[in-house]
Amino acid sequence: MLGLTRKTKVSTGASLPVLAGLAAAAVFLLIGCLSSDTFAQQTVAGLSQGAIYGSLALALVLIYRATEVINFAQGEMAMATTYIAYQLTLWHVTYWLAFFLTIVIAFVLGVVVYGVLIRPVQHRSVIALVIVTVGMFILIDGLVTWKWGADLKFMAAPFGNQVYHAGGVAFSRQDLGVLLISILSVILLWVLFQFTKLGLAMRAAALRPAAAALVGVRVDWMLAVGWGLAAVLGAVAGLMTEPYVFLQPSMMQAILLYSFAAAVLGGLESPAGAVIGGLALGVFLNLFGQYAPRDIGSSELRLPVAFALLLVILLFKPTGLFGRKQVRRV
Amino acid sequence: MSALLELENVDARYGPVQALHGVSLRVAEGEIAAVLGANGAGKTTTLRAISGTVRRSGTVTFAGRPLRGGPDAVARRGIAHVPEGRGTFAELTVWENLRLGAHTRRAEKDDFARMQQYFPWLETRRSQQAGTLSGGEQQMLALARAFMQRPRLLLLDEPSLGLAPLLVTEIFRIIRELNEREGLAVLVVEQNAHIALQLAQTAYVLEVGRVALSGPSAELREHESIRRSYLGY
Numbered sequence: 001m002l003g004l005t006r007k008t009k010v011s012t013g014a015s016l017p018v019l020a021g022l023a024a025a026a027v028f029l030l031i032g033c034l035s036s037d038t039f040a041q042q043t044v045a046g047l048s049q050g051a052i053y054g055s056l057a058l059a060l061v062l063i064y065r066a067t068e069v070i071n072f073a074q075g076e077m078a079m080a081t082t083y084i085a086y087q088l089t090l091w092h093v094t095y096w097l098a099f100f101l102t103i104v105i106a107f108v109l110g111v112v113v114y115g116v117l118i119r120p121v122q123h124r125s126v127i128a129l130v131i132v133t134v135g136m137f138i139l140i141d142g143l144v145t146w147k148w149g150a151d152l153k154f155m156a157a158p159f160g161n162q163v164y165h166a167g168g169v170a171f172s173r174q175d176l177g178v179l180l181i182s183i184l185s186v187i188l189l190w191v192l193f194q195f196t197k198l199g200l201a202m203r204a205a206a207l208r209p210a211a212a213a214l215v216g217v218r219v220d221w222m223l224a225v226g227w228g229l230a231a232v233l234g235a236v237a238g239l240m241t242e243p244y245v246f247l248q249p250s251m252m253q254a255i256l257l258y259s260f261a262a263a264v265l266g267g268l269e270s271p272a273g274a275v276i277g278g279l280a281l282g283v284f285l286n287l288f289g290q291y292a293p294r295d296i297g298s299s300e301l302r303l304p305v306a307f308a309l310l311l312v313i314l315l316f317k318p319t320g321l322f323g324r325k326q327v328r329r330v
Numbered sequence: 331m332s333a334l335l336e337l338e339n340v341d342a343r344y345g346p347v348q349a350l351h352g353v354s355l356r357v358a359e360g361e362i363a364a365v366l367g368a369n370g371a372g373k374t375t376t377l378r379a380i381s382g383t384v385r386r387s388g389t390v391t392f393a394g395r396p397l398r399g400g401p402d403a404v405a406r407r408g409i410a411h412v413p414e415g416r417g418t419f420a421e422l423t424v425w426e427n428l429r430l431g432a433h434t435r436r437a438e439k440d441d442f443a444r445m446q447q448y449f450p451w452l453e454t455r456r457s458q459q460a461g462t463l464s465g466g467e468q469q470m471l472a473l474a475r476a477f478m479q480r481p482r483l484l485l486l487d488e489p490s491l492g493l494a495p496l497l498v499t500e501i502f503r504i505i506r507e508l509n510e511r512e513g514l515a516v517l518v519v520e521q522n523a524h525i526a527l528q529l530a531q532t533a534y535v536l537e538v539g540r541v542a543l544s545g546p547s548a549e550l551r552e553h554e555s556i557r558r559s560y561l562g563y
Contacts, residue, residue: 197433204419204430211417214381215479216405216434 018321022276029283037168042286048175049244050282051182056237056252056259057266057274058186059230064268066206066226067118069129073136075256077113078234079249080140081106082242083148085235086155095158099239103232110231114224145249153247158239178240185236186275189229193271202226254303258285261310267323277321281306333391334359334515335380335409335483340388342372342379349375351539352388357483357532362509362516364530364547366523368559371536373519374414377485380404380517381411393482406434410481414488416472420461424452427460427471431478441478448504449474466497473504477514484508486518490525498522502529527551 033040056074063071071077081102088098117136121128159177163170193199204212205222213219237259238252245251262281266273285302313320335357342350350372357363365373378384382400390397392407401411410431411417419427428445432438446453452474455463460471469489476484489505490498502525508514520526527533527547535543535556543550550556 197429200422200426200429201433203422207419207421208417210383210401211413211419212430213401214383214405214411214413214417215430215475216402217430218402 022280022321025280038290039287040169041171042290043283044171044179045175046283046286047279048179048182048282049286050262050279051179051186051275052237052240052255052278053258053262053282054275054278055182055186055233055240056255057262057278058189058271059233059237060259060263061266061268061271061274062226062230062233064263065271066202066223067114067122067129069126069133070260071230072130072133072256073140074230074234075252075259076137076140076144077106077109077231078238078241078255079252080144081109081231081235082238082247082251083144083153085239086148086153086242086247089155095156099158102235102239106231106235107228110228111224113231114227118227119220119223141249148247148249150249155242155247157243159243174243178243181236182240185233189233190271192229198225257303258282258306261306264310265313265320267320270320270322273320273322281309284309332359333357334361334393335397335517336389336391337376337380338389338391340376340379340386340390342375342384342386344375344384349384349539350379350386353379353536353539353541355534355541355544357515357517360509360513360515361532362505362518362530364526364533365517365519365536366526366533366556367536369521370538372539373536374487375539376536377411377413377487377517377519380485381409383411383413405479408480408482409485410476410479410483411485412472412476412487412489414491416468418460418463418468418472418475420459422460423457424460424463424471425456427475428452428478431475433479435478435480441480445474445477448477448507466493466501469493469497469501470504473501473508477508477512481514483515483517486516488519488521490520490522498525505529523556 029043033043056078059074059078060070063069063074084105085098085102088101089095093101113136117132118129121132157174159174162173164173164176165171193203201212201217202222202225204215205217205219206226209219212222237255241251241255258281259278262278263274264277265281266275266277268274285306288305289299289302333356337353337355339352339354340350341348341352353372353376355363355365355376365376367373375384379386380390380397382397382404392409397404397407397409405411419430422430428442429438432441435441449470452471455467460468463471473486473489484505486505489501493501505516505518506529509516518526518530527550530547533544533547533550534541535550543553543556
C-alpha cells in the first residue's frame with residue numbers, strides 16, 4: 001500500500017516478558033502456599049484486599065478511558081454509597097437487599113454526577129475536570145460528615161465471623177466472601193463489555209467518540225452509563241471495605257491511593273491490568289508485611305511501600321504491565 | 331425523481347473560518363451523486379454538514395423532513411457516513427465493527443446475511459483486529475459496516491484514497507452493486523474525478539466552498555474546464 005494508510009499499531013498490551021513474569025509469580029505463590037500455612041493465609045487475605053483495590057482501580061480505569069480524567073472523588077463516592085447502604089440497614093432493610101438497592105442508587109448517582117458536573121466541563125480542559133473531581137471529593141466528604149457524623153459506625157458483618165480450616169491453614173469467611181463478591185462484579189462487568197450490544201457501544205464511544213456517533217451511538221449516554229458503572233464498582237468496593245475498617249468518612253481514602261497504584265501498575269488504560277494490578281499489590285503488601293524485617297514490614301510503612309512501588313513503575317515502565325505505548329496522531 | 335436529500339444555501343464554518351458558502355445540492359432517490367473539487371474546496375465539509383459533525387446554517391431536508399441534530403440523530407434517520415480515514419475501530423475485531431454498524435438496527439441476523447452477499451470474505455476474518463487489515467480491506471470493512479446500518483443514503487469520503495488502482499476498481503464495483511441491487515442512494519466525495527464521473531449520474535464541482543458547476547456526469551465529462559483541471563486531457 002502507498003504510505004498513505006495510517007497504520008495504528010495495535011497490540012493487546014501484555015508483552016511476553018510481562019506474562020512470563022506473572023506466570024512465574026503465580027507459580028511462586030502456589031509453591032509458597034503449599035509449603036507454608038502462614039504464607040497461604042497471608043496470600044488469601046492479600047487477594048481479598050487486592051480484589052477491593054482491583055475493583056476500585058477498575059472504576060478509575062473505566063472513567064479514565066471514557067473521560068480521560070482520573071476521578072479523584074471515586075473513593076469518596078464509594079464511601080458515600082456505603083453510608084447509603086448503612087442508612088438502609090438502619091431502616092431495617094436486610095444487608096443483602098440493602099446491598100442491591102445501593103448498587104442501583106450508586107448507578108443513578110454516577111449518571112447524575114456525569115450529567116450535572118462532568119459533562120459541562122468535559123471539553124474545556126483536563127485541569128478543569130481534575131478540579132471538579134477534587135471539588136467533588138471535598139463536597140462529598142463534607143456532606144457525609146454533616147449527615148452522619150465523623151465517628152465510627154458499624155454495619156452487620158455480611159459474611160459472619162466464621163473461620164474455615166484446611167489442613168493447618170485458617171481462612172476467614174469474610175476474606176473469601178469479599179474476594180468472591182469483588183471478582184464476581186468484575187466478571188459481570190467484563191461480560192457486559194464483551195458480549196452485549198450496550199457494552200460494545202460503550203467501548204466504541206470511549207475509543208473513538210466521533211466515529212461511534214456516526215454509526216448512531218449516543219456517545220453522551222454511553223459515557224453517563226460508564227460513570228454509573230464505575231460508581232457501582234465503587235459501591236461494591238466500599239461495602240466490601242466496611243467489614244475491615246468500619247464506616248467512617250475517611251474509610252476509602254487510603255484504599256483509593258492503593259487503587260491508584262494498582263491502576264498505574266496495570267497500565268491505566270487496561271481493565272484487566274487494573275484488576276491484576278490490584279490483586280498483585282494486595283498480595284505483595286501482605287507478604288511484605290509478613291516477611292520483611294520487623295521495622296520495615298510494619299503497617300505504618302504499608303502505604304509508603306505501595307507508593308515506592310508506584311514510583312518505580314512510573315520511572316521504569318510508565319505504561320505499566322498491560323498499557324500500550326500511546327501513539328498520538330498528529 | 332423526488333429528492334431524497336436536499337441542501338439549500340448551506341454555510342459551514344470551523345471557528346472563524348467559513349468553509350462552505352451557500353452550497354445547494356440534491357441527491358435523488360436511488361441516485362449516485364459525486365462531489366468533486368480540489369483539496370480544501372469543501373468536499374469533506376459538505377458531508378460533515380450533512381451528518382451534523384460541523385456547525386452549519388441553511389436547510390438540509392432528508393426524505394421530506396428537515397435533518398436536525400448531531401451525527402447520532404442523523405445516523406438514526408438512515409444516513410451512513412463513511413468519513414475520511416474510514417472511521418474503522420482499529421482496536422476492535424472485524425465482527426465487532428460490523429455489529430457496531432448495526433447499532434441502530436434490531437434484525438441483525440438478516441442484515442448480516444445481506445451484507446455477506448457483497449462481502450463474503452469478511453466472514454473468514456471475523457475475529458481479526460480491524461487495525462491489522464490492509465488499507466483496501468479496511469475500506470471494504472467500512473463499506474460493509476455502513477451497509478449494516480441499512481441506510482437509505484450513503485455518504486462516502488474519498489473511498490479511493492491511498493488504494494492501489496485495482497482495489498479502487500473493486501470498491502467502486504461494490505458501490506455500484508449496492509446502488510443497483512439495493513436501491514441505495516450514494517453521495518460520494520472524490521479526488522479521482524475520472525472514476526467518480528463514471529460512477530455518478532450527477533456531479534457537483536466545488537471551488538473554495540461554492541458550487542462552481544453541476545449537472546449530469548455525462549455533460550460534465552465533456553465540459554472544457556473540467557477536462558482541463560480534473561481529467562487532465
